[in-house]
Amino acid sequence: xxxxxxxxLRWKIAALAAAxxxxxxxxxxxxxxxxTRERGLSVGKDRTLTRLIAAEREFSRTGKAxxxxxxxxxxxxxxxxxxxxxxxxxxxxRYATWYDADPPNWYWMWGVVAVGGDAFLVVRDxxxxxxxxxxxLDRSIAKSVLAALxxxxxxxxxxxxxxxxxxxxxxxxxxxxxxxxxDARIGRAGRARDEITEMSAAVDDMATALQRKLENEQxxxxxxxxxxxxxxxGLVTAAGLLPETxxxxxxxxxxxxxxxxxxxxxxxxxxxxxxxxxxRPDPVPLGELVADVVRRTGTxxxxxxxxxxVVETDPRRVERIVVNLVANAHRxxxxxxxxxxxxxxxxxxxxxxxxxxxLLDRGPQRFRTGASERGRGHGLGLTIxxxxxxxxxxxxSFANAPGGGxxxxxxxGAGQPDEGRYGx
Numbered sequence: 001x002x003x004x005x006x007x008x009l010r011w012k013i014a015a016l017a018a019a020x021x022x023x024x025x026x027x028x029x030x031x032x033x034x035x036t037r038e039r040g041l042s043v044g045k046d047r048t049l050t051r052l053i054a055a056e057r058e059f060s061r062t063g064k065a066x067x068x069x070x071x072x073x074x075x076x077x078x079x080x081x082x083x084x085x086x087x088x089x090x091x092x093x094r095y096a097t098w099y100d101a102d103p104p105n106w107y108w109m110w111g112v113v114a115v116g117g118d119a120f121l122v123v124r125d126x127x128x129x130x131x132x133x134x135x136x137l138d139r140s141i142a143k144s145v146l147a148a149l150x151x152x153x154x155x156x157x158x159x160x161x162x163x164x165x166x167x168x169x170x171x172x173x174x175x176x177x178x179x180x181x182x183d184a185r186i187g188r189a190g191r192a193r194d195e196i197t198e199m200s201a202a203v204d205d206m207a208t209a210l211q212r213k214l215e216n217e218q219x220x221x222x223x224x225x226x227x228x229x230x231x232x233x234g235l236v237t238a239a240g241l242l243p244e245t246x247x248x249x250x251x252x253x254x255x256x257x258x259x260x261x262x263x264x265x266x267x268x269x270x271x272x273x274x275x276x277x278x279x280r281p282d283p284v285p286l287g288e289l290v291a292d293v294v295r296r297t298g299t300x301x302x303x304x305x306x307x308x309x310v311v312e313t314d315p316r317r318v319e320r321i322v323v324n325l326v327a328n329a330h331r332x333x334x335x336x337x338x339x340x341x342x343x344x345x346x347x348x349x350x351x352x353x354x355x356x357x358x359l360l361d362r363g364p365q366r367f368r369t370g371a372s373e374r375g376r377g378h379g380l381g382l383t384i385x386x387x388x389x390x391x392x393x394x395x396x397s398f399a400n401a402p403g404g405g406x407x408x409x410x411x412x413g414a415g416q417p418d419e420g421r422y423g424x
Contacts, residue, residue: 008164009160009163009164009167010156010157010160010161010164011157013156013157013159013160014152014153014154014156014157014160015153017152017153017156018149018152018153018156021145021148021149021152022145022149025141025144025145025148028141029138029141029142029145032137032141033134033137033138033141036133036134036137037134040127040130040131040133040134041099041109041127041130043130044099044109044125044127044130045097045099045109045111047109047125048097048109048110048111048123048125049095049097049111051068051069051111051123051125052095052111052112052113052121052123053095054066055069055113055121055123056113056115056121059071059115059121060115065121068123069121069122069123070121070122070123070124071115071119071120071121071122072119072120072122073118073119073120074118074120077112077120077122078098078100078110080098080100081096081097081098081110081112081122082112084096084097084098084112085112085114085120094113094114095111095112095113096111096112096113097109097110097111097112098110099127101127101131105128107126107127107128107130107131108124108125108126108127109124109125109127110122110123110124110125111123111124111125163196166196166200167196169186170186170196170199170200170203173185173186173203174186174203177207177210182207182210182211182214183211184207185204185207185208186200186203186204187200187204188200188201218270221266221270222266222267222270224266225263225266225267225270226267226270228259228263228266229263229267232256232259232260232263235256235259236256236260239252239253239256240253262380266380277387277388277391278391279313279314279317279391279392279393280314280316281312281313281314281392282312282313282314282315283310283311283312284310284311284312284313284315284318285308285310286308286309286310286311286318286341286344286346286412287305287308287341288308289315289318289319290303290305290308290318290322290339290341290346291303291305291341293318293319293322293323294322294326294339297323297326297327299326299327299330299337300335300336300337301326301329301330301337301338301339302336302337302338302339303338303339303340303341304338304339304340304341305340305341305342306340306341306342307342307343308341308342308343309343309344311344311412311413313392313394313412314391314392317388317391317392318346318392318410318412320384320385320388321385321388321389321394321396321410322339322346322348322410324381324382324384324385325348325381325382325385325408325410326339326348327381328381328382328385328408329348329349329350329352329406329408330350332350332352332406333350333351333352333353333405333406334350334351334352334353334405335350335351336350336351337349337350337351338350343413344411344412344413345409345410345411345412345413346409346410346412347407347408347409347410348407348408348409348410349401349405349406349407349408350405350406351404351405352404352405352406353404353406354400354401354404354405354406355398355399355400355406359382359398360398360399360400363386363398364382364383364385364386364398382398382408385408385410389410392412394410394411394412395410395411396408396409396410396411397409397411
């Protein structure tokens, strides 16, 4: 499920919002913690000095220190306290403090004042209350941050849903265009004028330009084929009137037949492009049909039939596909060429150099054979086979065998007839 995908955009945005919240909370928490700590130390220091001043006055009046005040000699003072006292400009009547902290249970504020000779009044004030208050504040900040994250993260994930919905719609539309639905468009939703709107408009413009280009190409192919057909019929008739014994006659007739086959292929592609082709399915014993078709090609092709099924398909279009695949294997591959029929699947394999990577990635393309090692040609045979497979709802796939050679597989059990749509 996309909602639970941790790599989805919504969770990345939610993580960014959570990181921003944590960063802000860390800065504010540090400032509050530091200010509260300084305030607690200031309060403790003032309290200690107040006690020292009162003790000093009583000592000067009575010569005795209060019961809770120590009178110590200089060598009895803690070293940090003695150092702080020594750092004073004038030790006579001057006060010094020292914060003695040894977590987790030792927090004292020391105070000292010289009262004459080697006598010092020493006060030690417990700072545990201030420390516990600071720790309680830190826990409160942490709890507040966690509570805020529990609210911010889901809200951020939900707030990105409109963006995710628009992106998913754009991805689905792009896939539809890639699958051949050139009329699909993302469109503009609402009044948003953001980067997604710009991307959607760019994709729609690209799809429109692509559709126009393909339509022009298809129209040109159809026009050329129709324009060539009439003079070609004249050529066929004229070639039939040439003397039978002339070597040039055989050459002319062979080239006229090749040109006629090319024009017929162009016309067939034009009909497929126009989407006017419709399958006429009938129950067909697949093994017998393929064996008969291969036999009539007159090629040295081995046919193997294993548990072939009786399938509901258009036999004329299956014949056209098989003829093109076998002819392609002999023209661009190498012997032996094998045709295997099993279930509702037909596999044609040769022992040549295999299909080029471009054909395996993008499928067959008209007027491109893909690689020089596969021979020369117009690249129409596989294109027509793919188009006819789409008409009858079959899946035609291309691969290279591990041991070498090209493998074309026609799976007649792949789906339903395609109501005439052809992606070319």
